[in-house]
Amino acid sequence: MREIFPALRDWYAAGSPFGLATVVSVSRSAPRGPGAAMAVGPDDEVLGSVSGGCVEGAVFELARAVVADGEARTETFGYSDEDAFAVGLTCGGEVTLLVRPVSPAADPTFAEVAGSVAGEHPVTWASVVAGPARRGATLAVWPDRVLGSLGGAGLDAAVTADARGEPAQGATGLRHYGPRGQRRRDEVTVFLQSFAPPPRMLVFGAIDYAAAVAGIGEFLGYRVTVCDARPVFTTPRRFPPGVEVVVEWPHRYLAATGTDERTVVCVLTHDPKFDVPLLEEALRRPAAYIGAMGSRRTHEEREARLRERGVGEAELARLRSPVGLDLGARTPQEVAVSVAAEIVATRWGGSGAPLTTEAGAIHG
Missing domain, CATH: 3.40.50.720 (NAD(P)-binding Rossmann-like Domain)
Structure with a gap:
């Protein structure tokens, strides 16, 4: 995702909403790992990739839809044994995406996250993937401050504690919490994406x-x-x-x-x-x-x-x-x-x- 941030910053600064699809989990031979991203912006311009071409057409339509209605979605794509020509990963893997609208009104954390990535300052960006919390809500965590909210003080505190251990390693993946931040696997699923300075x-x-x-x-x-x-x-x-x-x-x-x-x-x-x-x-x-x-x-x-x-x-x-x-x-x-x-x-x-x-x- 790092490579498309400069163009996304321009869209954001211009007040142009865009749809951002991010890989949050994969299985088997999925071609792109967690954190890979694709964005659809003004004039249907496309940046990035989430599957190397397998499902980009479907993701394009999803990204346009979330900008139109303002509602984030989680979608899973996998190979279809029944219909080899169905939308899916022809390599046989499975990929789950969080597709959400991004604009100054929809996500106040984006500009500062993008600035930190450009300046090579460590930051972890957390997004709600599933559960009773609002899907697509974001929380940005730096070593010395926090911006945004996932919907509750307890959840924010638990995610912040986990995120503070992530940036040095550049770790990216799913975490599971209760609605008040308890360590449970059956309530709120959060995607943590950490951006460390390049090696x-x-x-x-x-x-x-x-x-x-x-x-x-x-x-x-x-x-x-x-x-x-x-x-x-x-x-x-x-x-x-x-x-x-x-x-x-x-x-x-x-x-x-x-x-x-x-x-x-x-x-x-x-x-x-x-x-x-x-x-x-x-x-x-x-x-x-x-x-x-x-x-x-x-x-x-x-x-x-x-x-x-x-x-x-x-x-x-x-x-x-x-x-x-x-x-x-x-x-x-x-x-x-x-x-x-x-x-x-x-x-x-x-x-x-x-x-x-x-x-x-x-x-x-």
């Missing part, structure tokens, strides 16, 4: 491969920084416009930079004087992925140098080297795809094997 990708080594990796990192939603100690190579012109470019010794930059369990580190320096002290620093701090470019011989020599510097086996086991999956990549762009594929597989536990050889659900 970071740190690319070290201003070589041609770095520009390609930085570009695909942006595409995947990372906030990308490229760092190298050589000013002649480390110029913004060589990299995509949104990429931060830093001239500094890589290990010094990393030592002064915060990382967390979502951070991706790609070491493309391919030079022991840069990558050994850098990897020593990287392997001893939080990160989701640490990959280093080089041949198998380079990798063996690099590991030996790291052991000499006291890096332990558990730390070395975190290192993905040579970096990337075996795609037969040759060009910098192909290598970037290989690296990105390994990052995605690491994040979600994918095997990296062709789907034609695998059984089970396609979408995790």
